[in-house]
Amino acid sequence: MRCSQQVLDMLQQAVTGQIDNFWDFSFKFNALLGENEEFAEAWYNENPEMFDALNDFELMMFLEEHDPRDKQGFINFLTPYCERAKQLANIERDI
Numbered sequence: 001m002r003c004s005q006q007v008l009d010m011l012q013q014a015v016t017g018q019i020d021n022f023w024d025f026s027f028k029f030n031a032l033l034g035e036n037e038e039f040a041e042a043w044y045n046e047n048p049e050m051f052d053a054l055n056d057f058e059l060m061m062f063l064e065e066h067d068p069r070d071k072q073g074f075i076n077f078l079t080p081y082c083e084r085a086k087q088l089a090n091i092e093r094d095i
Contacts (some may be wrong), residue, residue: 004050004089007032011082016073023068030063040071050088054081 011031019025033055034040044051064075 002046003032003039004047004085005042007050007054008082008085010087011078011085013080015061015082017071017075019071019074021068022066022071022074024064026063026068030060033060047088050085053084053088056081 010025010032013019014022014025018027032039032043033051040051059081066073066077068074
């Protein structure tokens with residue numbers, strides 16, 4: 001599966017409330033943006049616009065500091081990021 005689709009799937013699961021443990025989600029998502037260097041490089045090479053849009057300081061701080069028990073807070077915050085990722089994934093498919 002392509003990197004962009006994996007990230008988009010994660011975001012869609014989060015914003016539809018399919019994730020029970022947002023603490024784990026935060027760690028896994030942050031890893032995709034750099035800790036997992038191989039994935040981050042592959043994702044950047046595949047879709048740099050999407051990578052850059054989600055490699056956002058505000059998003060990183062939210063994932064690190066937000067109460068993982070606040071499921072609705074995660075949904076509300078991540079929804080615009082998910083929508084932007086969908087747009088950028090569609091742009092990539094059109095190329």
